[in-house]
Amino acid sequence: MQILDGKALSDTIKIELKKQSDVLGLSGITPGLAVILVGDDAASQTYVKMKEKACDSAGIYSIIHKMPSTISQEKILETITMINTNPNIDGVLVQLPLPKHIDTTKIIEAIDPKKDVDGFHPFNVGRLVAGLDGFVPCTPLGVMRLLSHYTIDVKGLDACVVGASNIVGKPMMNLLLNAGATVDICHIFTKDLKEHTKKADLVIVGVGKQNLITEDMVKEGAIVIDIGINKTAEGRIVGDVDYENVAPKCTYITPVPGGVGPMTIAMLLENTIKAAHNRLV
Template sequence: MQILDGKALSDQIKIELKTKSDTLNLKGITPGLAVILVGDDAASQTYVKMKEKACDAAGVYSIIHKMPTTISQEKILETIMMINNNPNIDGVLVQLPLPKHVDTTKIIEAIDPKKDVDGFHPFNVGRLVAGLDSFVPCTPLGVMRLLAHYNIDPKGLDACVVGASNIVGKPMMNLLLNAGATVDICHIFTKDLKAHTQKADLVIVGVGKQNLITADMVKEGAIVIDIGINKTQEGRLVGDVDYENVAPKCSYITPVPGGVGPMTIAMLLENTIKAATQRL
């Protein structure tokens, strides 16, 4: 069993991205990322602080637009338009979830697709589905980079993606399809989850339910990627996989924390620098 170390790989990627940033600087371009943070959700604030720190390390200029929970949808849209029109900002990131009175779809659709470093705009979603170059959501992109780093080729593998969200599950499915895998996707209405995961060479899970994937649900030698993040009663971070019992059966597995999480932020930086190169 080999652990897929996302922390080490993300640190390596950040060093490479700093070099790319420095090269862009010599050409008069400083990659810029604008973050919109609405409300005072503790998890969102923590994520944004982590992203801000990572931006500094990679030579990316970042600015955070903090807004109260009561902010109107129109004000958020005005801010997005202002960022879209700012030639010094290459990426726009709206930290989700948004308050209930805000239409998340309208907010995402307002972002310039060329600055959509989260890869959520329908324009980029469509290009991903068609197998064309696009901005890809950071978490599934991070999974693909992690697999590639460890020379795991999805081509010909039977893959099972557990979770069908627009942010993780659906783009993960499309990336795997584009890479030549046979993909099974499961969700809350799947009748017999075990029947799907048990036959998969590659299991990727991201639903936010502790111990959802147990040892009897994976076959010997399976590759298991755990995207889930849950906090135990003791305050410990764990994934969706019963790591202690599942890991001995695996050929490869990601830990939580230290697996996919760090890769997500690294891919956000990579997407931002990719957007900045459009200015050349």
């Protein structure tokens, strides 16, 4: 069993991105990322601080637009319009989830697709489905980079993606399809989850339910990617996989924390640098 170390790989990627940022600087370009943070959700604030720190290490200028949870949708849209037209900002990130009175779809659709470094705009979603270049959601992109780094070729593998969100599950499915895997995708209405995961060479799970994937649900020699993040009663951060009992059956497995999480942030930085390069075109 080998652990897929996302923390180590993300650190290496950040060093390379800093070099790219420095080269862009020779052309008078400082990559810029604008983050919109609505409300006082503790997890969202923590994520944004982590992203801000990561941007600094990669030579990316970042600005955070903090807004109260009572902010109107119109005010958020006005801010996005302002960012879209700012030539010094290459990427726009709206930290999710948004308050219930805000239409998340309208907010995402308002972002300039060329600055959509989260890869959530329908324009970029469509390009991903069609196998064309564009911005890909950071978490599934990070999974693919992690697999590639460890020379794990998914072509021909039977893959099972557990979770069908627009942020992780659906783009993960499309990336795997584009790479030649046979993909089975499961969700809350799937009748027998074990029936699907047990036969998979590659299991990717990200639903936010502790110990969802147990030892009897994974075949011997499987590759397991755990995207889930949960906090135990003791305050520990764990994934969706019963790691202690599942890991011995795997050829490769990601830890939580230290697996996919750091890769998500690294891919956000990479997408921002990619957007900054577009200024040279």
